[in-house]
Amino acid sequence: MSTDTQIQNVAVSLTVNGEEITGEVEPRTLLVDFIRDVADLTGTHVGCDSTNCGACTVHVDGVSVKSCTMFAVQAEGREIRTVEGLTDGDGLCDLQEAFHDHHGLQCGYCTPGMLMSASYLLDHNPTPTRDEIKNGMSGNLCRCTGYRFIVDAVEATAAKRAEAQEDGQ
Numbered sequence: 516m517s518t519d520t521q522i523q524n525v526a527v528s529l530t531v532n533g534e535e536i537t538g539e540v541e542p543r544t545l546l547v548d549f550i551r552d553v554a555d556l557t558g559t560h561v562g563c564d565s566t567n568c569g570a571c572t573v574h575v576d577g578v579s580v581k582s583c584t585m586f587a588v589q590a591e592g593r594e595i596r597t598v599e600g601l602t603d604g605d606g607l608c609d610l611q612e613a614f615h616d617h618h619g620l621q622c623g624y625c626t627p628g629m630l631m632s633a634s635y636l637l638d639h640n641p642t643p644t645r646d647e648i649k650n651g652m653s654g655n656l657c658r659c660t661g662y663r664f665i666v667d668a669v670e671a672t673a674a675k676r677a678e679a680q681e682d683g684q
């Protein structure tokens with residue numbers, strides 16, 4: 516029996532930050548690799564090989580997902596949002612500004628995933644407690660520093676949004 520099995524590429528089409536992207540990939544291609552190599556969006560990172568770090572976090576149909584845990588073919592037809600899609604164009608969104616202002620980031624490796632988890636958290640719980648923020652961010656690891664400033668940044672974003680809502684903005 517021949518062991519010379521040819522793997523056939525498959526066509527995958529999905530929407531990334533509002534743009535339809537189609538690529539021919541091996542069936543085993545992970546969503547994170549599709550995002551980086553086919554969609555050419557390199558803000559989403561691979562930081563581990565054990566689904567632990569959260570550096571690859573994106574939103575799939577509005578749900579926060581570690582994109583290293585999903586095959587690209589499983590994302591066929593779905594809406595993907597990556598860190599590049601947090602803003603419409605130039606400049607930073609309020610959450611990114613808060614990370615900047617509160618020193619909630621150090622490296623570019625973990626930060627995109629942190630931002631995507633924080634964004635998901637605030638979409639679903641606009642006024643989280645510090646414990647809820649810690650819980651919501653528990654799938655994202657920083658290997659070099661603490662999490663206090665990150666929690667500060669998420670908390671500040673929530674406060675600013677609540678204030679804006681009260682002011683009717």
Ligand code: FES
Nearest residue numbers: 562566568569583
């Ligand atoms: S690369 Fe996905 S969890 Fe680490």
Ligand code: FES
Nearest residue numbers: 622625657658659
């Ligand atoms: S700041 Fe990115 S791993 Fe620590």
